[in-house]
């Protein structure tokens with residue numbers, strides 16, 4: 001099998017084995033690790049169609065993580081994708097009103113980040129062993145809501161690791177917040193930051209970039225790593241479910257062999273849709289990659305004009321996990337469409353950090369033709385939830401609703417009839433208030449857990465364990481801090 005190694009999008013590092021890229025998260029030069037060459041699926045689509053989720057995961061991960069042994073990968077996969085998921089399918093595909101909803105929310109925290117974050121701790125501790133790392137690994141994470149809890153659930157009480165999560169104090173849903181602040185595990189720390197998600201992310205990046213701090217914690221036996229979606233150990237597990245979804249459609253006779261599908265992804269940090277792009281790159285027949293934004297439509301503007309501009313109002317929406325103005329993973333795509341030119345990538349990213357904007361060349365923009373961007377307003381998102389529920393009884397969360405709405409717009413505008421998979425990224429139980437008031441504004445008078453019971457009555461979908469367990473759980477994490485105190489908080493925790 002081909003040995004796949006990684007390089008930084010900013011040029012300073014090359015020939016890095018997958019396990020090292022996973023341990024580091026971010027490259028030393030501030031760039032992101034990308035495969036020096038994309039692998040190609042070595043099983044036919046028909047062979048993949050009869051595999052279960054775990055088998056599919058192995059087929060995909062062995063291509064990208066070529067320095068892991070078969071035994072190591074199978075160990076990681078079997079421990080990640082087990083009864084933590086409430087369905088054996090792991091990622092079930094449900095046909096609703098002419099589109100296929102790929103339900104990525106059946107894991108421990110009922111959002112799609114579980115798909116990658118339930119395996120990342122295993123990949124990381126295995127990578128540490130392979131590379132004879134003695135230090136304790138400190139996971140440092142900024143979250144817009146879902147990553148935080150999924151990372152906490154993955155890393156809590158994992159030996160030789162600690163995890164620190166920063167979230168925007170007033171920028172996550174009440175249920176997201178409750179999920180995080182009730183987290184058990186002596187190795188966990190959860191902190192509310194007086195700022196928005198971008199402030200949290202910038203703060204974390206700054207801590208990562210602080211060489212002094214890195215040295216001083218190394219003396220105490222620690223090293224930082226990232227569980228954010230920039231880690232290649234998160235990206236690759238997300239490639240799996242697109243391959244799996246295609247296989248399911250093929251198996252069920254819903255596709256002719258080789259027939260192309262489109263994929264719609266509700267997008268924030270650009271990780272999930274980039275995984276779909278990689279799935280296309282390794283040989284999955286995907287036509288269009290439809291990038292759905294909420295009112296923070298920086299990606300819609302970018303795909304349409306070629307100018308990425310974060311200088312705009314940050315809008316708090318009902319799909320908070322997509323309230324992002326700096327989509328970190330886009331750097332990987334920029335690198336690719338720049339013909340793997342690290343200097344050009346670095347210049348653009350520097351422009352983004354100094355001026356808040358950059359513009360790609362016409363020839364780069366041409367290479368984006370398989371992407372299509374659109375957005376859904378808050379009102380459209382509500383109407384989408386309401387409309388699909390009235391028509392079919394299926395209840396979507398707000399993020400999925402953004403995708404569904406963009407899908408409907410896409411069909412209307414292009415008349416494209418290609419069969420389409422909608423990445424359904426969260427359970428409606430995670431955003432109960434927004435979902436229920438979209439169905440009927442009168443629900444707004446009820447408290448959050450009453451709404452959970454109402455949703456159960458109306459959708460007839462069982463209340464997930466993740467919700468049941470926080471009803472009564474005590475709040476264990478009460479710390480908050482200002483943006484400029486984040487580094488001190490980290491130092492205190494590692495004292």
Ligand SMILES: *Cc1c(COP(=O)(O)O)cnc(C)c1O
Pocket residue numbers: 111112113146147229266267268269270271272273321322399425426
């Ligand atoms: C994180 C998240 C997204 C955005 O995914 P990206 O990979 O950051 O683009 C969409 N929906 C939900 C529910 C999420 O948690």
